[in-house]
Amino acid sequence: MEVHDGEPGLFGSDGVSALRVLSEITASLADDDPAESPLERFLGTIVKLTGASAAAVRMITPDSDCMRLVGVVGLPVAVQGREHTVEVDCGICGAAARDQRVYWTNDLRLCAERTACDYFGTDCRRIVAVPVQYKGQLLGIYNLFLEADREIAPAVSLLLRVIGELLGLALENARLTRENLRVSLMNERQMLANEMHDSLAQSLHYMKMRMPLLQEAVRQHDEAGSSRYIADVNDTLGVAYSSLRELLTHFRNRMDPQGLLPALRKTVNGFYDKTGVVLDFINHVPDLALPIEQELQVFHIVQEALTNIGKHSRAAHARLILAEQNGRYAITIENDGKGLGGAPPTSPAGTRGETGHFGMNIMRERAKHLGGEIHFEDLADQGTRVCLTFPSSTQHRRAGS
Numbered sequence: 442m443e444v445h446d447g448e449p450g451l452f453g454s455d456g457v458s459a460l461r462v463l464s465e466i467t468a469s470l471a472d473d474d475p476a477e478s479p480l481e482r483f484l485g486t487i488v489k490l491t492g493a494s495a496a497a498v499r500m501i502t503p504d505s506d507c508m509r510l511v512g513v514v515g516l517p518v519a520v521q522g523r524e525h526t527v528e529v530d531c532g533i534c535g536a537a538a539r540d541q542r543v544y545w546t547n548d549l550r551l552c553a554e555r556t557a558c559d560y561f562g563t564d565c566r567r568i569v570a571v572p573v574q575y576k577g578q579l580l581g582i583y584n585l586f587l588e589a590d591r592e593i594a595p596a597v598s599l600l601l602r603v604i605g606e607l608l609g610l611a612l613e614n615a616r617l618t619r620e621n622l623r624v625s626l627m628n629e630r631q632m633l634a635n636e637m638h639d640s641l642a643q644s645l646h647y648m649k650m651r652m653p654l655l656q657e658a659v660r661q662h663d664e665a666g667s668s669r670y671i672a673d674v675n676d677t678l679g680v681a682y683s684s685l686r687e688l689l690t691h692f693r694n695r696m697d698p699q700g701l702l703p704a705l706r707k708t709v710n711g712f713y714d715k716t717g718v719v720l721d722f723i724n725h726v727p728d729l730a731l732p733i734e735q736e737l738q739v740f741h742i743v744q745e746a747l748t749n750i751g752k753h754s755r756a757a758h759a760r761l762i763l764a765e766q767n768g769r770y771a772i773t774i775e776n777d778g779k780g781l782g783g784a785p786p787t788s789p790a791g792t793r794g795e796t797g798h799f800g801m802n803i804m805r806e807r808a809k810h811l812g813g814e815i816h817f818e819d820l821a822d823q824g825t826r827v828c829l830t831f832p833s834s835t836q837h838r839r840a841g842s
Contacts, residue, residue: 467607484583575612641684715751729763738807768833813832
């Protein structure tokens with residue numbers, strides 16, 4: 442098979458504007474339209490800009506033995522099926538991967554034999570294979586399928602390689618995003634499991650311990666003991682039910698996709714209608730910008746504190762304050778209600794009662810994930826203050842450098 446890697450002449454005599462191409466390719470990779478994947482946008486854009494009839498992206502599998510088709514535009518379904526996975530050293534794609542250079546060829550016999558389709562040689566007369574790299578590491582290749590048997594100018598070859606590096610950067614960012622989401626999901630599940638253990642599991646264990654005593658009291662016709670144990674079990678069952686409802690409510694609530702500040706404003710705007718408590722929002726950090734994982738943790742902490750105010754504090758007024766000082770963010774939620782001393786944090790069974798203390802443990806756990814700490818205190822006159830402090834993103838970066 443004859444391959445070429447820099448002969449002059451493709452994409453017409455009028456040339457291609459490198460800046461325009463790079464601008465449109467970058468825009469297609471940066472666009473966050475949820476209706477279309479980044480690969481689909483990239484392939485659609487490069488097909489339009491190059492005049493190719495089809496394009497595809499192949500990623501090297503974890504075992505490095507094959508390349509898997511992960512994105513395609515314009516390629517016949519029959520060809521896609523037979524090209525879904527190819528050996529890493531297969532034809533022109535293998536040459537581009539091995540040498541990490543741009544290759545193209547009009548010798549399509551191997552592709553035609555492999556797919557048993559007349560697409561190659563009729564609708565496609567030339568294939569271009571371009572390495573996709575990130576920081577020198579080969580991730581895969583992308584292909585252009587051309588109807589006309591035209592050659593590629595050196596400038597275009599260089600441009601295609603730069604586009605391959607842009608695609609590699611976008612794919613690596615997408616991988617890191619998926620990993621971060623996976624870690625966040627696992628953390629949420631672990632926190633849910635911890636919360637289930639701290640509330641439901643302890644309540645159920647307490648009831649299980651009480652049942653033999655209840656059975657023995659019934660057997661002995663001890664009415665006073667039976668009544669006492671029934672009351673214990675009934676109270677603990679009520680606590681467990683309330684805890685479960687709190688958990689479901691907490692984990693069902695989702696943050697506004699626009700980010701933390703819009704989510705907090707939305708919460709503040711609807712707080713009085715839901716609770717009858719006037720909530721003031723004082724933001725001294727209007728340019729607050731946190732990683733999405735930190736935004737979620739902060740949102741759920743604020744949400745839990747406000748839920749406790751609405752349900753348990755008997756407050757008339759509350760304030761949510763955002764501030765930054767000495768490289769640390771401080772988020773304060775305070776109210777003029779009855780304070781923490783109104784009820785104990787746990788029931789006699791050792792489980793959490795139906796008070797504003799229900800979410801304190803999970804709030805502490807979330808504060809740990811932020812690298813910060815949270816404090817709960819009664820105010821001197823009346824009411825409660827919850828203060829979350831954690832390092833700013835800048836401080837995190839300095840610590841990691």
